Amino acid sequence: MSAFEEQGTQRRRAPTLMALDTRIQRSYKGKLVKQRIERNRLSGIKRKYFKMLKTETEDSPAKTATTAAAISKSDNSEEDGEGEEDISDSSEREVPSKQKIGKGFATGAKNLKRKPRANPFKDIMEEREQTRKQREEEQRSRGKEIERAKRQRDKHLHVRKEKRKKHNARTSRGQPVLSNQINDLLTKIKKSK
Known part of the structure; x- marks a missing residue:
């Protein structure tokens, strides 16, 4: 036997997640x-709202007017012998206006097709798409610029290599070819003028 049972007091049950008092609920930081x-709070609000809608639709003046008109027609037509048909017609009119949705009833206006909701992230998505396209365009232009610079560099290096080859050309005895060096000097003089 435990110490609680010896004293005659019962052990208190630990509160479950659903039965926590409000002070603990507000202070407890658990996400779940x-x-x-x-x-639970939102479902309670929804339950009250739909209950209120149901009572409003039952008490609405339009419905009472239609039922009163149906009753007056049935009173007038009972003399003619057509009263039962009129009552059945009025009840048929009311039934389609209410259709079962989920657990409760809703009016026919609720069943109309809704316009699709606007995407709240549409602006952000468009902005990201625009930045992505801009980034791709910048990468393409940067790639073209790099390719152009590489072609110019290769061309320049090729020209320098040819000049050096001519300038350093040697005869069979190992002497430098003077005609190439003189031509080089002449082109430099022409460029400077």
């Missing part, structure tokens, strides 16, 4: 607990 509390 907060989500469950919020879900």
Whole structure:
């Protein structure tokens, strides 16, 4: 036997997640607990809202007017013998206006097709797409610029290599070819003028 049972007091049950008092609920930082509390709060609000809608649709003046008109027609037509048909027609009109949705009933206006909701992230998505396209364009232009610079560098190096080859040309005895060096000097003089 435990110490609690010897004293005659019963051990208190630990509070479950759903039965925590409000002070603990607000102070406890557990994500699941907060989500469950919020879900319960929202479902309570929805339940009250739909209950209120149901009572409003039942008490609405349009409905009472149609039922009153149906009753007056049935009173007038009972003399003619057509009263049962009129009552059935009025009840058929009311039934399609209410259709079962989920757990409760809703009016026919609720069943109309809704416009698709605007995407709240549309602006952000468009902005990201625009920046992505801009980045790709910059990469393409940078790649073209790099390719052009590489071609110019290769061409320049090729020209320098040819000049050096002519300038350093030697005869069979190892002497430098003077005609190439003189031509080089003449081109430099022409460029400077």
